[in-house]
Amino acid sequence: MGFQIEKIWMAIMVVAICLSNGRVEAHLEVGFYSGSCPTAELIVREEVEKALTEDQGLGADLLRMFFHDCFTNGCDASILLDSTENNTAEKDAKVNLTLEGFEIIDHMKERLEAVCKGVVSCADILAFAARDSVVHYGGVHFKVAGGRRDGRVSSSADASILPSSDHNLSHLTKLFISRGLSQSDMIILSGAHTVGIAHCDAFAERLYDVHADGYEAMDEKYAAHLRQQCPPGSNNTVVLNPHSPYVFDNRYYKNLLSRHGLLVSDRTLLSTHGTMTQVKRYASNYKRFQRKFADAMFKLGEMDVLTGADGEIRANCRAIN
The missing domain is CATH 1.10.420.10 (Peroxidase, domain 2)
Incomplete structure (x- = not known):
């Protein structure tokens, strides 16, 4: 009996330590929205197919957008944020000015908010869209874990780390x-x-x-x-x-x-x-x-992600809540 009580107290202490550090550690998970928004990946795939049927080149933009987002500050959808009066965002850095397809992400987000309000992050939408673009072009279907949350900061200066076409x-x-x-x-x-x-x-x-x-x-x-x-x-x-x-x-x-x-x-x-x-x-x-x-x-897709209580789930991928 005493041993069982000791085990219970140890478990309580572990939880207390986690809470004192701010949060319980969270991780990405394949099928993350299977319970909270079962149609999430389907909606993204439908919008990718619709967009690429109209302009087959946009899939390459979505794939590049995902890479540029993750490589800069981690996969936090910071590349989707619009510039403001006091800040020039990543998407307006010179290296990103040729990117197209932001409106496709907008359509996905609008549909997802209509069926699962405040559930699916823009960061996960972008990750799913990159995968589905590869599949549309005949590439292999691969699993994408979900659970990313959206960042609140985007700066054009941070995009300077991106690889360039003239790098050796x-x-x-x-x-x-x-x-x-x-x-x-x-x-x-x-x-x-x-x-x-x-x-x-x-x-x-x-x-x-x-x-x-x-x-x-x-x-x-x-x-x-x-x-x-x-x-x-x-x-x-x-x-x-x-x-x-x-x-x-x-x-x-x-x-x-x-x-x-x-x-x-x-x-x-x-x-x-x-x-x-x-x-x-x-x-x-x-x-x-x-x-x-x-x-x-x-x-x-696992680079420097925000999970758990970090970041937010944006209502609009172009602006923080």
């Missing part, structure tokens, strides 16, 4: 490691460039000064084609993957090996024997690429 392997590797991701994570997440577009000014130097970046020259036939689309001084857009621009396949890695890599940050993945080996591995094994990409996305 060393710089990219250091950036990813600083955010708790590995070089291998960086190489597999770069595979998302199998869909989407790039502006001419991000790679024009490679077209008109073939040795400017210090890497092996781009395939001349491909470069000639790009010069037609990107005359000097223009800032048109081209697809990142001309062979299958709206299919989530492993063509990105094949393009690198055939000198069809568009950006310096792509070509740099061939800089060392070790990184080239990984590129070759993903180029030759589609299933391995899909599996590793799913794992890396799950890891990305």
Whole structure:
């Protein structure tokens, strides 16, 4: 009897310690809304399908939006917040000005608020939408844990940490490691460039000064084609993957090996024997690429998340409550 009483008192003490620290530790969970909002993921998927049927390029924006959100300050939907009179938000940082698709998240949130008011976070909506975009393009379906809460702070200055199209392997590797991701994570997440577009000014130097970046020259036939689309001084857009621009396949890695890599940050993945080996591995094994990409996305989605009593559930993804 005395032993049982001691165990009860120990349990009470553990709870008291947790409460004294502010909250009981909370974690992300697959199927997080199965009880509180069973249709949450279905609604997000429906809105993704509707939007991408009208404009198939928007899925790449949603995927990039999720990456930019998580990489900056963690997956807290801070990238969705609008700027205010006294603050320039992340979405208005130069690196994010080309992002589209914010209104798609708005539609999802409106529908979810109508059926599950104050339940589903904008951060989770963005995570689900990124996954469903990959699936829409024919990529593997992977589980996404829920339970993130929304942040209350968004600053354009914080976006300065985001990888740039002109970064080399060393710089990219250091950036990813600083955010708790590995070089291998960086190489597999770069595979998302199998869909989407790039502006001419991000790679024009490679077209008109073939040795400017210090890497092996781009395939001349491909470069000639790009010069037609990107005359000097223009800032048109081209697809990142001309062979299958709206299919989530492993063509990105094949393009690198055939000198069809568009950006310096792509070509740099061939800089060392070790990184080239990984590129070759993903180029030759589609299933391995899909599996590793799913794992890396799950890891990305756990970066510096707010859970439990931290953050909030925004009523409007563009503004704090």
